[in-house]
Amino acid sequence: MPPTDPAEDASKPSADAGGVPTEKGKAPEAPLPRGEAPGIRFEKVVKRFGHNVVLRELDFSVAPGERVTLIGPSGSGKTTILRLLMTLEKLDDGLIWIGDETLWHMERGGKRVPAGQKHLHEMRKQVGMVFQQFNLFPNMNVLRNLTEGPVRVLGLSKDEAVERARGLLDLVGLADKENAHPTQLSGGQQQRVAIARALAMQPRVLLLDEVTSALDPELVVGVQDLLRDIARQSDLTLLCVTHEMTFAKDISDRVLMFDQGQIVEEGPPDRIFGEPSEQRTRDFLQAVLAT
Numbered sequence: 001m002p003p004t005d006p007a008e009d010a011s012k013p014s015a016d017a018g019g020v021p022t023e024k025g026k027a028p029e030a031p032l033p034r035g036e037a038p039g040i041r042f043e044k045v046v047k048r049f050g051h052n053v054v055l056r057e058l059d060f061s062v063a064p065g066e067r068v069t070l071i072g073p074s075g076s077g078k079t080t081i082l083r084l085l086m087t088l089e090k091l092d093d094g095l096i097w098i099g100d101e102t103l104w105h106m107e108r109g110g111k112r113v114p115a116g117q118k119h120l121h122e123m124r125k126q127v128g129m130v131f132q133q134f135n136l137f138p139n140m141n142v143l144r145n146l147t148e149g150p151v152r153v154l155g156l157s158k159d160e161a162v163e164r165a166r167g168l169l170d171l172v173g174l175a176d177k178e179n180a181h182p183t184q185l186s187g188g189q190q191q192r193v194a195i196a197r198a199l200a201m202q203p204r205v206l207l208l209d210e211v212t213s214a215l216d217p218e219l220v221v222g223v224q225d226l227l228r229d230i231a232r233q234s235d236l237t238l239l240c241v242t243h244e245m246t247f248a249k250d251i252s253d254r255v256l257m258f259d260q261g262q263i264v265e266e267g268p269p270d271r272i273f274g275e276p277s278e279q280r281t282r283d284f285l286q287a288v289l290a291t
């Protein structure tokens with residue numbers, strides 16, 4: 001049985017999330033990533049797995065700093081959208097824009113050609129993702145889980161990475177767990193570490209893939225509250241996939257109802273959940289509420 005911790009209920013980021021004064025009087029780097037966030041645009045994106053066409057010339061966009069949630073039936077391709085943005089899957093056709101650059105393609109001699117590793121790497125640095133199954137490095141302690149990426153990928157010094165990691169562990173209510181290994185933590189604590197790890201890379205786009213689906217019910221609200229507060233306090237562009245409609249309502253500026261590879265309808269959460277105009281949305285919401 002994983003240990004329980006008061007931090008499970010301490011869902012709010014600490015009051016000094018914006019920066020605690022150091023001994024030298026210098027405010028450390030604010031834990032939440034700051035700076036201009038790019039928008040996202042899918043332009044006629046096609047993704048197939050064999051004969052299974054998962055995305056069919058999909059068009060949609062997320063404005064800079066906007067918080068958008070994708071809802072829709074299981075197997076409709078929501079996770080695939082996030083995985084394409086994370087470069088974990090390759091697209092078959094179309095373009096994916098992050099800001100004013102295409103993710104999977106680059107300009108060469110006035111032509112658009114498939115992206116090389118360097119371009120993918122640079123684009124990928126802007127995007128962070130929190131997964132359903134946490135995906136922490138099991139053989140590293142919590143602090144190292146947070147410092148590994150910033151040191152290896154971003155080139156931070158160890159001291160800088162540790163300072164950033166500690167600020168983020170404080171933010172997610174796990175300041176006292178930096179030496180613990182993931183297996184010594186509850187699911188809720190592991191997901192908090194995963195959130196902090198994603199933020200440690202200072203992404204400008206944050207992807208959330210059913211982040212509370214693997215948690216025991218009593219841990220869900222704490223993690224959702226934490227994410228809602230992070231979303232409100234940061235200026236990240238957020239794309240979230242969830243089956244939790246209350247969370248979707250809470251965290252989003254806009255909700256996209258997605259089915260069979262296409263957007264069925266979209267709008268502010270109050271309208272999509274209160275007065276959906278499409279029958280497929282009504283059926284989906286009814287089915288979700290019945291479970």
Ligand SMILES: Nc1ncnc2c1ncn2[C@@H]1O[C@H](COP(=O)(O)OP(=O)(O)OP(=O)(O)O)[C@@H](O)[C@H]1O
Nearest residue numbers: 049052054072073074075076077078079080081241
């Ligand atoms: N690596 C893969 N190889 C083959 N098929 C895949 C792969 N990944 C996803 N698929 C298929 O693509 C479709 C879309 O899957 P995806 O996980 O994106 O759906 P989803 O809407 O996120 O579903 P859920 O809500 O259940 O997570 C499904 O039919 C799935 O079986």
